[in-house]
Amino acid sequence: MSPLPRGKAPQMAIRRLSMYYRTLASLREQGVENVSSEHLSELTGSTAAQVRRDLAYFGSFGRRGVGYEVRTLQAHMREILGIGQGWPMALVGVGNLGSALLAYDGFPRQGFRIVEAFDSDPRRVGTVVRDVVVKPMDQLRDTIQARKIAMALVAVPAKAAQGVTQQLIDAGVRCLLNFAPISLKVPPDVYLASVDLSIEVEYLSYLLRESVAVNADSGPELTGLGNTVPG
Amino acid sequence: MSPLPRGKAPQMAIRRLSMYYRTLASLREQGVENVSSEHLSELTGSTAAQVRRDLAYFGSFGRRGVGYEVRTLQAHMREILGIGQGWPMALVGVGNLGSALLAYDGFPRQGFRIVEAFDSDPRRVGTVVRDVVVKPMDQLRDTIQARKIAMALVAVPAKAAQGVTQQLIDAGVRCLLNFAPISLKVPPDVYLASVDLSIEVEYLSYLLRESVAVNADSGPELTGLGNTVPG
DNA sequence: TTTGCCACGTGAAACATATCACAAGCACTT
DNA sequence: AAGTGCTTGTGATATGTTTCACGTGGCAAA
Numbered sequence: 001m002s003p004l005p006r007g008k009a010p011q012m013a014i015r016r017l018s019m020y021y022r023t024l025a026s027l028r029e030q031g032v033e034n035v036s037s038e039h040l041s042e043l044t045g046s047t048a049a050q051v052r053r054d055l056a057y058f059g060s061f062g063r064r065g066v067g068y069e070v071r072t073l074q075a076h077m078r079e080i081l082g083i084g085q086g087w088p089m090a091l092v093g094v095g096n097l098g099s100a101l102l103a104y105d106g107f108p109r110q111g112f113r114i115v116e117a118f119d120s121d122p123r124r125v126g127t128v129v130r131d132v133v134v135k136p137m138d139q140l141r142d143t144i145q146a147r148k149i150a151m152a153l154v155a156v157p158a159k160a161a162q163g164v165t166q167q168l169i170d171a172g173v174r175c176l177l178n179f180a181p182i183s184l185k186v187p188p189d190v191y192l193a194s195v196d197l198s199i200e201v202e203y204l205s206y207l208l209r210e211s212v213a214v215n216a217d218s219g220p221e222l223t224g225l226g227n228t229v230p231g
Numbered sequence: 232m233s234p235l236p237r238g239k240a241p242q243m244a245i246r247r248l249s250m251y252y253r254t255l256a257s258l259r260e261q262g263v264e265n266v267s268s269e270h271l272s273e274l275t276g277s278t279a280a281q282v283r284r285d286l287a288y289f290g291s292f293g294r295r296g297v298g299y300e301v302r303t304l305q306a307h308m309r310e311i312l313g314i315g316q317g318w319p320m321a322l323v324g325v326g327n328l329g330s331a332l333l334a335y336d337g338f339p340r341q342g343f344r345i346v347e348a349f350d351s352d353p354r355r356v357g358t359v360v361r362d363v364v365v366k367p368m369d370q371l372r373d374t375i376q377a378r379k380i381a382m383a384l385v386a387v388p389a390k391a392a393q394g395v396t397q398q399l400i401d402a403g404v405r406c407l408l409n410f411a412p413i414s415l416k417v418p419p420d421v422y423l424a425s426v427d428l429s430i431e432v433e434y435l436s437y438l439l440r441e442s443v444a445v446n447a448d449s450g451p452e453l454t455g456l457g458n459t460v461p462g
Numbered sequence: 463t464t465t466g467c468c469a470c471g472t473g474a475a476a477c478a479t480a481t482c483a484c485a486a487g488c489a490c491t492t
Numbered sequence: 493a494a495g496t497g498c499t500t501g502t503g504a505t506a507t508g509t510t511t512c513a514c515g516t517g518g519c520a521a522a
Contacts, residue, residue, distance in 0.1 A: 010479060014437050018430040019414055036499065045414045048499090049481055056501060064500040065488040081433045082440030089432075100331040106412050106429045112436070150439055151432070174442070175435040177428075181337050183250055183276045191438045193431045197408075198337045199249040200424045201320075201382070202312045204406040205343070206245050207422045208381055209313030211405070241509060267469065279469090280511055287471060295470045296518040 009057035016054050017077055019044045024074040036067035078111075088115040090149045090173070092164050093156035094124050094134050097179055101153055102130045114153070116143055120160070137167070144171040151175040158182040240288035247285050248308055250275045255305040267298035319346040321380045321404070323395050324387035325355050325365050328410055332384055333361045345384070347374055351391070368398070375402040382406040389413040 023043045027035055037051040044051070055061055055068075061076050062068040078084050089107070091098055091114045101107075102114055117132045118140050119125060125136045135143060144152075152173045156164050161180035168176065169190055178184050178194045186192050254274045258266055268282040275282070286292055286299075292307050293299040309315050320338070322329055322345045332338075333345055348363045349371050350356060356367045366374060375383075383404045387395050392411035399407065400421055409415050409425045417423050 011434070012479080014434050015430050017437075018427075018433040021433075022412060022429070023414075038499080043414070045416070047481075049483095052499090052501065053480075060501060062500050063488060064486065065490095065498050067499065080437065080440075082436035083433060085436070085440065087436055087439065096331040096334040100327040101428075103327040104428060107432065110429050110433065112432050151435060175439050177431055177435060181253065183254075183274070185276070191435055191442075193435055195426055195428065195431060196249075197332075197335060197426070198253070198341050199246050200408055200426060201338065201343050202249040202252075202314060202341060203242070203245050204382060204408060204422055204424055205313035205316070205318055206248075206311065208318065208406050209311075209316065211422075243509080269469080278511080280513095283470065284472085284510075291471060293470050294518065295516065296468045298469065 009054070013054045013057055014081075016044065016046060016050070017081060019046075020051065020054070021074060021077040021081060021083070024070050024077065027070050028074060032070055034067045035070055035073070037062070040068070083111045086111050086113065087151050088113060088147060088149050090115070090140075090144055090152040090168070091117040091132075092119070092137075092140070092152060092154055092168065093160075094119040094127075094129060095155065098153075098155040099129055101155060101179075102132060112151075116147065116149065118143075120156075140167055141171040144168070144173060149173065151177070154178045154180055154184075156180060240285070244285045244288055245312075247275070247277060247281070248312060250277075251282065251285070252305060252308040252312060252314070255301050255308065258301050259305060264301055265298045266301055266304070268293070271299070314342045317342050317344065318382050319344055319378060319380050321345070321347040321349065321371075321375055321383040321399070322363075323349045323368075323371070323383060323385055323399065324391075324410075325350040325358075325360060326386065329384075329386040330360055332386060332410075333363060343382075347378065347380065349374075351387075371398055372402040375399070375404060380404065382408070385409045385411055385415075387411060 037048040041048045041051045117134045152168045158180045175191045268279040272279045272282045348365045351368045383399045389411045406422045
């Protein structure tokens with residue numbers, strides 16, 4: 001079916017696929033049936049060539065002279081990104097940020113659900129947030145193993161993050177999304193992505209300060225986020 | 232005051248500077264006075280050469296044969312990143328995520344403070360979160376202009392994000408940190424960074440799915456997508 | 463002063479990613 | 493059946509980033 005050994009895609013290309021996927025979902029809601037790389041690039045802030053190249057890492061999904069069929073392209077994106085496998089996720093740390101993550105409807109909408117939550121604070125243990133019962137840390141290992149959870153969100157204070165990470169890895173978690181402002185150490189076979197709010201704000205601060213200092217309008221900047229470290 | 236930029240640094244280099252900065256702060260708390268690029272790289276998950284190159288974009292802050300003095304290097308990072316200028320920030324959208332952002336102590340710790348918050352929901356307007364009074368949207372423009380706020384956090388639903396962004400830009404905001412899962416359009420002189428949780432999770436999902444496919448060595452599997460072996 | 467070692471700073475090489483530009487293929491018309 | 497117009501998919505090219513490797517300056521001890 002597909003010519004297998006396509007080249008490996010850059011990490012940023014994968015992230016752009018997510019955007020394409022969402023945009024396709026939106027187009028489909030609007031009843032749009034076909035889309036060109038040009039059109040898709042306008043909607044996602046990319047370029048037409050970039051869109052085509054990104055897709056080409058995984059196959060050829062369009063028809064020359066016509067464009068891409070929204071429905072099938074979306075299906076391919078879903079397949080590639082593993083959306084729809086419905087990976088269950090665990091959350092550690094049910095503070096302000098953790099609660100916000102539990103309430104974030106973007107996850108279920110993309111097929112990801114937080115099915116377990118853990119916290120070390122006895123006052124939070126036992127509470128129910130969005131249908132999820134907060135469990136104590138000593139149930140983390142057994143619960144995650146029993147439910148075969150492979151992805152976890154770390155939303156604990158920086159000081160606790162490395163320890164929690166180790167517990168999760170010991171329990172069998174393969175993918176971590178870290179929100180603590182610290183650089184976590186993980187073994188090579190564990191995937192790690194980090195969302196670091198301070199870094200983002202400081203990056204903007206840098207741009208702002210630079211533009212003020214230089215005073216010359218040097219560069220338009222459109223940055224995506226983030227930083228990922230494969231083990 | 233400003234040590235002129237020597238060359239333009241890659242965006243990722245700036246983000247790494249933030250990590251160096253935090254690591255330096257931590258070292259200083261521990262009483263460490265000097266640090267080598269080697270040591271710093273271990274603590275941040277970078278490489279020694281990378282650390283030196285990143286710093287070299289902005290100057291030469293170390294002493295050959297010795298390393299860097301923690302205190303002065305930290306000061307330089309602070310200067311470069313614009314930390315300590317204490318940029319005031321505005322928040323739009325005081326839902327779950329917005330509330331978490333108001334409570335996030337990483338911002339004030341790095342010298343950034345959310346000093347104004349806005350929401351379109353009348354039930355939220357007037358409430359006080361972390362000493363900040365939530366104001367209605369129609370006060371956004373005047374408030375931001377009066378306080379000369381240049382940075383704003385957008386934590387509203389995707390559908391409202393572009394409109395809010397426009398209001399902020401009209402009010403004079405130069406830097407935006409967007410949390411809505413949508414690709415915002417901004418003029419070239421406005422800086423934009425985005426934190427997109429779905430994209431991060433889907434990236435991990437992609438890695439996970441890929442590693443599973445690779446592991447299943449026999450490889451027929453459902454999809455027949457190209458895969459490459461992780462290093 | 464000289465010796466020895468150390469770690470920075472940096473040109474150059476290697477690598478990664480993005481952009482260009484066009485042949486190939488499809489739909490539609492004549 | 494051939495022509496026209498459009499858009500993909502992809503070599504080739506350009507640009508950007510990371511890594512390598514080593515000259516340079518600096519410290520300490522003899």
